[in-house]
Amino acid sequence: MQEPTFLILTALAEEPSHGYGVIRSVQTLSQGEVVLRPGTLYGALDRLSEQGLVEVDREETVDGRLRRYYRLTSDGAAALSTQVERLRRNAAAAEAGLRRFPNLGVAR
Numbered sequence: 684m685q686e687p688t689f690l691i692l693t694a695l696a697e698e699p700s701h702g703y704g705v706i707r708s709v710q711t712l713s714q715g716e717v718v719l720r721p722g723t724l725y726g727a728l729d730r731l732s733e734q735g736l737v738e739v740d741r742e743e744t745v746d747g748r749l750r751r752y753y754r755l756t757s758d759g760a761a762a763l764s765t766q767v768e769r770l771r772r773n774a775a776a777a778e779a780g781l782r783r784f785p786n787l788g789v790a791r
Contacts (some may be wrong), residue, residue, distance in 0.1 A: 684766045690717055691727055692736065692755060692763040699740035699754035702728070728753055736762055 687709070694700060694708035705728075706719050719727075731737040736759035740752040755763070781787055 684762070686713075687717055687719060687723070688727060688731070689763070689766055691719075691724070691731065692759055692766075695737060695753060695755040696760065696763060699752045701750045701752050705753070731759070735759070 690709040690712050691705060693712055694705050697708075700708065702721060702724055706721070706724055709717055709719050728737060732739070732753075735756055737753045738756050740754040742749055742751050744750070
């Protein structure tokens with residue numbers, strides 16, 4: 684799973700959100716390292732929707748424009764959980780390897 688996809692699913696794990704809200708959440712979660720453009724986000728949301736990982740929660744009109752809210756599905760939560768466990772294992776392996784470099788301050 685690519686990092687932007689992981690962050691989109693993570694953003695939607697908290698609560699349903701509209702596109703701009705997801706963009707802001709991803710930027711916050713990544714501490715500014717991942718900045719999604721609207722075209723990239725909506726392409727990803729379409730793909731994730733086709734895969735059954737997210738779905739439209741509701742739509743509302745704000746200032747004459749349609750705002751679509753997306754939410755994580757149970758399949759999306761399972762995929763995110765699987766990815767979290769994979770990342771934990773990988774991080775633990777990296778930490779174990781880095782212990783031989785005590786000047787890096789890696790947890791022991």
